[in-house]
């Protein structure tokens with residue numbers, strides 16, 4: 001069985017396989033400042049009280065601090081709802097991005113069903129949770145009933161081998177996007193494995209799961225192991241809970257399955273040993289090429305941050321290159337830690353000082369320029385290199401601009417040189 005089938009079967013208390021539609025109890029439901037108002041509208045048509053206020057997490061992250069009266073009003077609606085319903089897991093802005101706060105605060109556990117009013121909820125698949133995004137209407141129903149329906153997805157196995165210290169989770173997932181294509185995994189689970197994935201820390205595993213949706217994926221799963229359990233312990237999950245999770249550990253049957261008969265829809269294998277760093281070109285994350293093919297392309301803005309690459313390891317890597325260097329005079333470098341905890345860690349480790357000395361701008365933890373709503377909007381004809389997950393036309397607020405995607409390492413090196421490069 002695939003990991004997706006095992007998680008669903010455990011949840012249902014009976015064996016379920018790909019293709020079956022099931023109604024499942026939701027363990028955690030999340031919405032943010034962008035999606036809560038519409039969720040509330042649907043919810044109010046169904047119920048007066050949420051099914052369980054302790055299982056709901058509400059985060060202000062997309063427009064923080066609010067940049068328009070409209071954004072501020074959406075936050076007013078959301079705050080009223082939070083108070084009326086007694087929702088304690090409420091992050092009122094500046095604490096960080098929803099997909100970072102959920103795991104960081106111990107809300108994400110293996111084998112659970114995590115639903116979110118945001119397409120990148122698939123990020124939590126990195127913990128072996130069945131995590132997926134919903135529209136606001138579905139979220140309204142979940143807030144009222146605590147349940148949703150899901151079709152158990154087919155699975156594409158992504159098997160990655162090899163060792164290469166220049167290659168990060170971001171390069172691996174960009175390469176995967178290239179192989180699978182923008183809709184190659186529609187309503188499927190991606191199951192990432194192989195020694196190259198095993199060797200990644202949780203930050204890089206989350207980067208990989210985060211981008212499952214860019215291929216149409218329902219979720220991006222990685223089976224839980226000691227790396228996962230150690231992260232949970234740091235996130236405050238208590239020892240007895242972790243011991244229970246270890247006992248109930250679910251693994252994929254990929255290595256002992258007969259692929260001809262089994263439920264894997266497809267298997268994509270690659271080795272990173274000789275792989276080059278990857279860059280996605282405009283205007284889709286599957287338009288990926290080796291960095292050497294676009295080396296020298298001049299850039300106007302670099303953004304290091306987002307739910308894809310604003311984690312502590314991302315900032316450490318950026319600082320390694322930016323230390324004792326200056327950002328190129330034609331480039332604006334914007335750096336946003338994905339959460340306040342990461343911001344504090346970066347402060348304590350001296351990374352923020354390094355960024356300031358290099359000439360970077362540091363902004364409030366949140367989505368920032370990622371989706372072009374505010375902060376770091378591009379000018380006509382400008383080119384950005386960003387560590388985010390999407391480079392759709394106009395993504396950074398201007399239809400007449402281009403966005404390229406890369407790892408924080410490539411982003412930092414390029415910010416110094418003024419053009420896309422993998423040289424320091």
Ligand SMILES: CC(C)[C@H](C(=O)O)[C@@H](O)C(=O)O
Nearest residue numbers: 034035062117118119120371
């Ligand atoms: C605003 C929100 C609904 C959206 C999403 O669902 O992903 C955003 O987070 C994004 O990355 O485009």
Ligand code: SF4
Nearest residue numbers: 120306307367370371
């Ligand atoms: S950081 Fe970007 S991709 Fe992530 S939730 Fe925010 S807007 Fe969406």
